[in-house]
Amino acid sequence: MPRVWYNILPDLPEALAPPLDPETEEPIKPEKLLRIFAGELVKQEMSKERYVEIPGEIRELYAKIGRPTPLFRATNLEKKLGTPARIYFKYEGATTTGSHKINTALAQAYYAKKQGIERLVTETGAGQWGTALSLAGALLGLKVRVYMARASFQQKPYRRVLMNVYGAEVYPSPSNRTEVGKRFLKEDPNHPGGLGIAISEAIEDVLRNESARYSLGSVLNHVLMHQTVIGLEAKEQMKEFEEPDVIIGCVGGGSNFAGLAYPFVKDVLDGKAEYEFIAVEPKAAPSMTSGIYTYDYGDSGKLTPKMKMHTLGHTYYVPPIHAGGLRYHGLAPTLSVLLNHGIVKPVAYHQTEVFEAALTFARSEGIVPAPESAHAIKAAIDLALQAKEKGEERVILFNLSGHGLLDLKGYDDFLEGKLQDYEPEEIPALNGMI
Structure with missing residues (x-):
């Protein structure tokens, strides 16, 4: 089992364009990200270290789930x-x-727990990511709330059941729990949803609760690095x-x-x-x-x-x-x-x-x-x-x-x-x- 994760950022053929603040269109300040993500994940997101050590506690969890x-x-x-x-x-x-999603779910839950965060909120498409974070939350003593794309919520009911078994709350997205969800449901009461909408709902939910943070299953550098x-x-x-x-x-x-x-x-x-x-x-x-x-x-x-x-x-x-x-x-x-x-x-x-x-x-x-x-x-x-x-x-x-x-x-x-x-x-x- 590896003792490090590989971070591709220092080896890319060109530097990444910086993420922009949606309000100012300027490169976003790290403190804004800290309200959304656990602090160590923000640090990893911007790290220029080629190899990042995997904490022993995470390696032990990896062994327990089959690595x-x-x-x-x-x-x-x-x-x-x-x-x-x-x-x-x-x-x-x-x-x-x-599925592979548990690799980053355990890491993100570990850093959140270490920071004193009480709840992680996320989106899921087919349910593999939501299931992984639900188990990670159970293993590390964190509450988990999942917004699941409505099409998958209907097509794959046992994914939702499995998340519930692990102790997570699961809601079809778009939902009536957020302003974003209500807006999409007003446009189409049978909207099938998607990861883009579910992400919006999860972030809106997090911004209403100081003790909660958002957890993402793909796209960002730290997530890909964990994988x-x-x-x-x-x-x-x-x-x-x-x-x-x-x-x-x-x-x-x-x-x-x-x-x-x-x-x-x-x-x-x-x-x-x-x-x-x-x-x-x-x-x-x-x-x-x-x-x-x-x-x-x-x-x-x-x-x-x-x-x-x-x-x-x-x-x-x-x-x-x-x-x-x-x-x-x-x-x-x-x-x-x-x-x-x-x-x-x-x-x-x-x-x-x-x-x-x-x-x-x-x-x-x-x-x-x-x-x-x-x-x-x-x-x-x-x-x-x-x-x-x-x-x-x-x-x-x-x-x-x-x-x-x-x-x-x-x-x-x-x-x-x-x-x-x-x-x-x-x-x-x-x-x-x-």
């Missing part, structure tokens, strides 16, 4: 595809909560096998992809390796393949600092696909920089072809993947079939970031032929509406 997680070679999938490619996957579904335990472990595990040629992860905000890829990206930035990186997103929320690089709010209610990132616009209406964790309008600023420099290649898929890939994987390897992770599986299968056509040996590594055992409604809909694909909605960012 280090296993790395497998998908030999049955290789045989099914008839490919000369060799496919490996890091399996984050082996953690107690069934690098995945890639640091995978680098050591792959030494037992061989060097990967291609590294793949799915992308909503970026924590899944960054967690696996960033430790490998460092070797590319240092000129020590020539890995290919593929970031996979849904065509219904194509921030990487159709968004623009500009300053935008991280939430739909315009309460967060403005960040320079690839975005579809904070007013983008994200269709209710089953991969709820990928239903976001923006992208991690650090990943945006890597895209701009051509270090990471983005691809996008419709949800029906993603579920087809998920079935192929489940029927060969036995693991039912989360719909989010199935995007990475689809890309891995496509690359393996390309290798078959060309007669090339390729070594593929992807992040299977969570199991899909609480996503069976999506699988049922797919098997019944009820799933539909969504073309991107009108993209406000491209019409000057940011």
